[in-house]
Amino acid sequence: FIPLNLLAVLFIPDAIQWHFPAWRGITAHKNQLGQVSLMSLIFWVYSFSQGNMRNRAIAVIYACLSLILLMGSRSATAILTAVFLFFILGFAVAYKRIFRTVIGPLLSSLFIFTIFICLIPIFYLGLDFILSMPELIGKDLTFSGRTDLWVTIFDEAKTHLPKLLDRVAKGE
Numbered sequence: 001f002i003p004l005n006l007l008a009v010l011f012i013p014d015a016i017q018w019h020f021p022a023w024r025g026i027t028a029h030k031n032q033l034g035q036v037s038l039m040s041l042i043f044w045v046y047s048f049s050q051g052n053m054r055n056r057a058i059a060v061i062y063a064c065l066s067l068i069l070l071m072g073s074r075s076a077t078a079i080l081t082a083v084f085l086f087f088i089l090g091f092a093v094a095y096k097r098i099f100r101t102v103i104g105p106l107l108s109s110l111f112i113f114t115i116f117i118c119l120i121p122i123f124y125l126g127l128d129f130i131l132s133m134p135e136l137i138g139k140d141l142t143f144s145g146r147t148d149l150w151v152t153i154f155d156e157a158k159t160h161l162p163k164l165l166d167r168v169a170k171g172e
Contacts, residue, residue, distance in 0.1 A: 002040050002065050005033060009072060023072035034075025038082055041066040045089070 005025030008015035015025050022030040044063035048056050070078055 001036065002062060002069060005036075005069055006065055009069075020074060022074035023069065025069065025073075030073045031075045031077065034070055034073035034078030037066045037070035037073060038078045041070060041082060042085065 005015075005023075005027070008025045009023045015023065017024050017030055020030060023033060024030045025033045027033045027036060041063055044059045044066060048059040048063065051059060067082075070082060
């Protein structure tokens, strides 16, 4: 599926959503390509840790292709999820190989201190600092207009849900 998506992006003009611009490959939307690429990336990174040299080489190739498609999809959710997961993976590997065995207490304390240092701007700059974070990745606080849609959906649910429950209770 990954090579087919890459070939589609390279050779089929409709495999790119030009108004974003973002790749969508043979999926229906850029976010689907981002989700599939993220799952593929997770699979191939895991496969790398489990195989022999030949399988590791294949895993590296497919992980790179998955990463290219993930970045090309420009799906902010999938990309941020990948960054978060790789941060956790990096910390877990570092903990297993370095922190626990070599200089664990010192580096663990330094890591916790760094987290607190990173939280200080939030406390001093207030909520405005947190609210400006989505702008760093080109988004706004309405999740690209989705919150307006959610309000409408909740209003409709409030209107129609009691009627639906009455019908279910009557056995209709």
